[in-house]
Amino acid sequence: MIYSIRIYNVNSVHVGPFVTSVRHGGLYRELAQQLHFGYIGCDLLSSNASSDRFLLLEFWQLAAAFSAAQQPPETKVLASFLRKLATSCEDLGVFGFLPPRNLGIDSVPENRPPLVQKRS
Numbered sequence: 001m002i003y004s005i006r007i008y009n010v011n012s013v014h015v016g017p018f019v020t021s022v023r024h025g026g027l028y029r030e031l032a033q034q035l036h037f038g039y040i041g042c043d044l045l046s047s048n049a050s051s052d053r054f055l056l057l058e059f060w061q062l063a064a065a066f067s068a069a070q071q072p073p074e075t076k077v078l079a080s081f082l083r084k085l086a087t088s089c090e091d092l093g094v095f096g097f098l099p100p101r102n103l104g105i106d107s108v109p110e111n112r113p114p115l116v117q118k119r120s
Contacts, residue, residue, distance in 0.1 A: 002066060004058040005092040012052050014085040035074055038065020066094055
């Protein structure tokens with residue numbers, strides 16, 4: 001599973017529609033699930049420091065599903081829906097968990113402990 005992460009600063013008069021569209025049953029969430037193969041869903045987190053700042057965390061089955069979903073024109077329309085409610089949007093990128101070391105992959109970045117310790 002991979003995660004797409006964006007931060008939105010939303011115009012205060014649009015906070016209600018923005019939040020409603022991303023919640024369960026909301027327009028954005030429902031359209032995203034209908035349009036995108038491999039789209040699992042999303043969570044919306046609100047900032048403790050500002051009532052109009054949100055982090056949208058979207059869940060995808062595979063990186064290939066996320067990449068394929070970025071191409072069709074309807075994706076641009078769906079993405080612009082949230083951006084029009086926002087004063088700014090920062091795309092932080094796509095993230096995934098590091099593979100466990102016990103799979104024989106030793107690509108853990110420096111200064112980061114392994115996710116799984118090998119047993120002796």
